[in-house]
Amino acid sequence: MWQPKIILQNDKLLPYEQASVHPMSLGMTYATAVFEGLRAYRNPTTGDFKIFRFAEHFKRLLLGMKVMRFDHSLTEDGMREALSGLIRANEPDDDVYIRLLVYIEALGLMAQTGPVGYTAAASPRERPKFADTGMSLGVSSWSRLSDNASPPRIKATANYHNARLTQLQAKSDGYDGALMLTPSGKVSEAPIACFFMVREGKLITPNIGSNILESVTRDTIITLYEEATGQAVVQREVDRSELYFADEAFLCGTGQEIIPVVKIDRLPVGDGAIGPITKKMQKIYFDAVRELTPDTHGWLTKV
Numbered sequence: 001m002w003q004p005k006i007i008l009q010n011d012k013l014l015p016y017e018q019a020s021v022h023p024m025s026l027g028m029t030y031a032t033a034v035f036e037g038l039r040a041y042r043n044p045t046t047g048d049f050k051i052f053r054f055a056e057h058f059k060r061l062l063l064g065m066k067v068m069r070f071d072h073s074l075t076e077d078g079m080r081e082a083l084s085g086l087i088r089a090n091e092p093d094d095d096v097y098i099r100l101l102v103y104i105e106a107l108g109l110m111a112q113t114g115p116v117g118y119t120a121a122a123s124p125r126e127r128p129k130f131a132d133t134g135m136s137l138g139v140s141s142w143s144r145l146s147d148n149a150s151p152p153r154i155k156a157t158a159n160y161h162n163a164r165l166t167q168l169q170a171k172s173d174g175y176d177g178a179l180m181l182t183p184s185g186k187v188s189e190a191p192i193a194c195f196f197m198v199r200e201g202k203l204i205t206p207n208i209g210s211n212i213l214e215s216v217t218r219d220t221i222i223t224l225y226e227e228a229t230g231q232a233v234v235q236r237e238v239d240r241s242e243l244y245f246a247d248e249a250f251l252c253g254t255g256q257e258i259i260p261v262v263k264i265d266r267l268p269v270g271d272g273a274i275g276p277i278t279k280k281m282q283k284i285y286f287d288a289v290r291e292l293t294p295d296t297h298g299w300l301t302k303v
């Protein structure tokens, strides 16, 4: 497997181990940072690399910086070029995962809004561990962050304190992963992925108001499912006990792609096997990201 050798920092390509951030920067001290995880898939026939939904990831980054009042000059064109250069410089021979992190470099008081710096790393990423077997989830006793405290709809680094506590608890309780509930007890999302379930033939996902990240993959699945079936995905609040009524369930995200969920709170989801809608969505999704089906939405950006 290829190894990362070059990192991008403030428009400069550097040897991987030479990236640096000052420990007194706001980014480090107050988690004044927002990030994106993107993937560039290698087309198996042409060998070309294409970034999946770059424009939507960049838009979410911009919105995150707006909410966090970053005073920056990053542009979509500039970042597309910079990330393409980063991927080429690493000479990957397989799929690439890109972590793009934007932070306040200023040292000192919390209320500063700049200067803003960024770093981006490209690394290999294997197919997630549970993609073929499915995973078990436990409903966490930690609540999901709420919009009026630390808005979960943006990908702020600080939000991952909540996600990490949840993940650690799930692991120590013997689950593969966790599901979080909102402070009012509705199903929200997993620490690093969104949640879908199937009940009586309908695909259901918690609505954005359920304290979830405005996920690019969630939007991709809604779009692809509705195109493939002509049926709308139901976006609404989901009660905890409804999880036990699900016939199928899966998690989704750029890094996780689509991971079947086969147990929740030690109860089988449906009959405990990976269901047909989950398998169908895995296939449709992989065909779209690798351009095995035509890119009718303009979701792929050539590197």
Ligand SMILES: Cc1ncc(COP(=O)(O)O)c(C=O)c1O
Pocket (backbone or CB within 6 Å): 037, 163, 189, 190, 191, 192, 193, 194, 212, 213, 214, 215, 216, 217, 218, 252, 253, 254, 255
């Ligand atoms: C909390 C959370 N929810 C959902 C997702 C999925 O988001 P996306 O599909 O944009 O990668 C992520 C991805 O990192 C996440 O961290």
